[in-house]
Amino acid sequence: MTSVPVDPSVPPSGPGCADCEATGGWWFHLRRCAACGHVGCCDSSPGQHATAHYRASGHPLVHSYEPGEDWFFDYTTEELYESGPALAPPDSHPAAQPAPGPAGRVPADWTARLHH
Template identity: 50%
Template sequence: MAICAHLSALETLIPAAEYACPECIALGDTWVHLRVCQTCGHVGCCDSSKNKHATKHFRSTQHPVVTSAEPGEQWAWCYADDQMAEY
């Protein structure tokens, strides 16, 4: 299977500006893992977290690709094409 155009277009990855989910902090909640939007740099919690802020960000913005902000994890996920790539 070929990698989707969104993942193929990634050249330089946007790192997490902070290691926290600002929306969870505002709610007084915690998160499991963090994801970084590769369009705007938004940091949001993963789908294993209670609030799923990374997915909510995609739904509200249509920014298609996130990467893991977790140390040692090197992958990207395209919401639009339901596809993953390791780098």
């Protein structure tokens, strides 16, 4: 893994995409910034907030915030890593939280709204 800023002591910003929560949006899958803990939605999601966070902050390394997934992605090099440093818990959103989520805000036609 390249030398990028990682702070393993910082917990995630919450159980869902911080930006979608603030605007009443929804997400497909979640990504956690390895530098500051910001949780954002993936590029298939309407908001694409994880990538927006990288562009605004310069924090290039994200960790999957999905249950059972341990991979990291480096936006700078576009490299995927099967594992990486242990981060402060929790390592995923709650298992009971649906994907897409959050429950109650996902439109019925959500598959048509995904970015491909």
